[in-house]
Each structure stands twice: as C-alpha cells, then as structure tokens.
Amino acid sequence: MTFVTRFAPSPTGHLHRGHAYSALTAYEAARVDDGRFLLRIEDIDVTRSRPEYETAILEDLAWLGLSWESPVRRQSEHLADYHAAIESLRARGLVYRCFKTRKEIDIGRAPHEPAVAYVGAALPPEEEAQRLARGEAFAWRLSLAAARAALGGFEGLTFIEEGSGPNGETGLIQARPETAGDIVLARKDVGVAYHLAVVHDDALQGVSHVIRGHDLFEAAHIQRLLQTLLDLPAPIYRHHGLLVGPDGKRYAKRDKAQTLRELRAGGVSPAALRKELGFG
Numbered sequence: 308m309t310f311v312t313r314f315a316p317s318p319t320g321h322l323h324r325g326h327a328y329s330a331l332t333a334y335e336a337a338r339v340d341d342g343r344f345l346l347r348i349e350d351i352d353v354t355r356s357r358p359e360y361e362t363a364i365l366e367d368l369a370w371l372g373l374s375w376e377s378p379v380r381r382q383s384e385h386l387a388d389y390h391a392a393i394e395s396l397r398a399r400g401l402v403y404r405c406f407k408t409r410k411e412i413d414i415g416r417a418p419h420e421p422a423v424a425y426v427g428a429a430l431p432p433e434e435e436a437q438r439l440a441r442g443e444a445f446a447w448r449l450s451l452a453a454a455r456a457a458l459g460g461f462e463g464l465t466f467i468e469e470g471s472g473p474n475g476e477t478g479l480i481q482a483r484p485e486t487a488g489d490i491v492l493a494r495k496d497v498g499v500a501y502h503l504a505v506v507h508d509d510a511l512q513g514v515s516h517v518i519r520g521h522d523l524f525e526a527a528h529i530q531r532l533l534q535t536l537l538d539l540p541a542p543i544y545r546h547h548g549l550l551v552g553p554d555g556k557r558y559a560k561r562d563k564a565q566t567l568r569e570l571r572a573g574g575v576s577p578a579a580l581r582k583e584l585g586f587g
C-alpha cells in the first residue's frame with residue numbers, strides 16, 4: 308500500500324505555528340515511509356474562505372520548505388461531486404430536510420454549554436411541502452436513526468488510530484458517531500459540510516493516512532460513519548497533540564502575532580522554526 312497523506316487547511320486565515328507543526332508532521336511521515344504528500348485547499352465555506360489566504364498558505368508552506376504534488380485540489384471546484392454524494396444518501400432515505408435554525412435548536416442552552424447534538428426527523432410531507440413553497444431555508448441532515456438501521460447498528464464501525472486522541476485513545480477505536488447527533492451535510496449558505504467533502508476527497512485521492520491535530524479526533528467518529536455509508540475505504544488515523552503557546556493555550560487563527568507571516572517578517576528563519584517545532 309502506498310503511503311499517501313495530506314495537509315488540508317481551510318483558507319480562512321493565515322497559518323500559524325500549529326499549522327506548521329501539523330503540516331510538518333504529515334510531510335515527515337510521508338518522507339519516512341517513501342510516500343506521497345498532498346495539499347488540499349478546503350474552501351467549501353465560501354462565506355469565510357478568501358483567495359488571498361490560499362495564496363498565503365502556498366507561500367508560507369513553501370517558505371517552510373515543503374513541496375507537494377500538483378495540481379492542488381481545491382474543494383470549491385468540486386461541489387457537484389459532493390452534492391452527488393449527498394444525493395446518493397438522500398435516495399437511500401439517509402438524510403432529511405431540517406428547517407430549524409441553530410437558534411431554535413439551542414433554546415435553553417447556557418453560553419458555556421456545548422452545542423446541542425440535534426436529533427430529528429423529516430417533517431410530515433404536507434408541512435414540508437408548505438415550507439418549501441414558502442421558500443424557507445433548510446439544511447440536509449444525516450439521520451442517525453436511518454444510518455443505524457441501514458448498518459444494523461454502529462458496533463461494526465471502528466477505525467485505527469496510530470497516534471492518539473486527546474484522552475490517549477489509541478489502537479482500534481470504536482466509532483461513536485451518535486455523540487454529534489444528526490450532522491448537517493449541506494446548508495443554504497454552506498452548500499456542503501466539511502465532513503462530507505473530507506471523506507469524499509480522502510477516498511478519491513487515495514489518502515492512506517489522515518494526519519492532523521487532536522481537535523479533529525471527534526471528527527473521525529463521524530467521518531467513519533460517512534465512509535461506511537458511502538462505501539469508501541477507511542484511512543488510518545494519526546492524530547497528534549496540539550501545540551500550546553507560552554500562555555498554555557493552543558494556537559489559533561485569532562493569535563495574529565503567531566502567524567508564519569509574522570514570524571517571517573520578524574526575521575525567524577524556516578530552519579529555526581522547524582527546529583523549534585522538533586523537526587530540526
């Protein structure tokens with residue numbers, strides 16, 4: 308099996324040290340295993356993605372010393388493929404239209420509480436037809452109940468974790484897609500959800516190893532379900548710990564001073580940064 312991995316940033320801001328660490332981890336893993344390293348631009352959220360950030364991502368990664376195969380896959384150019392995948396799920400009764408807004412779903416939730424994992428069902432056909440006729444916005448949600456019925460339960464859903472989850476989870480992991488509720492697969496403003504585009508592209512691009520931060524460990528549980536429903540192969544996962552700054556908090560796009568551009572402007576060399584991140 309050829310080792311194929313990818314770095315898949317969303318062009319919604321500049322890359323920071325945390326991204327550099329993640330990209331280098333994937334890049335080094337491919338190098339060690341004589342494998343392939345891909346770069347994928349995850350720009351399906353058109354409300355937040357900006358071409359100038361994409362340009363900056365390519366520049367910053369090249370500055371860091373990485374190289375990747377071309378052409379680079381840009382998700383916004385493949386929306387029809389993702390919609391076809393959603394349509395195949397719809398044809399099997401696995402998705403339903405949800406007209407509830409986030410606000411309606413979150414009624415009664417205190418600000419510090421996590422978002423509610425929504426579980427619902429399709430409206431009666433008449434009510435749905437009326438709402439559609441009125442032009443009301445809706446999201447396509449994956450029905451956990453229908454998925455469970457289609458698969459005869461979620462017990463068979465497992466994935467291999469060669470790194471670890473945030474709580475040390477490693478080895479053969481039992482996927483728990485139910486934790487997330489009926490996830491949104493498409494919305495009016497965001498035509499396709501991240502999870503769907505990721506599993507579609509990982510399979511299409513022959514990604515054998517998904518290497519990314521702990522913050523996406525929970526996503527693997529949902530993505531394993533989608534892979535199974537869409538009959539896609541299961542990649543091996545290697546989640547890694549997140550870098551924390553001097554304040555003990557993980558780096559985030561909002562920390563402007565920590566972007567690779569700022570570090571570069573401040574005279575930091577790529578070699579010095581690689582060394583600091585443990586790739587010296």
Ligand code: GLU
Nearest residue numbers: 315316317349505519523
């Ligand atoms: N595009 C996602 C992000 O920037 C990463 C997707 C993935 O690695 O699976 O957070």
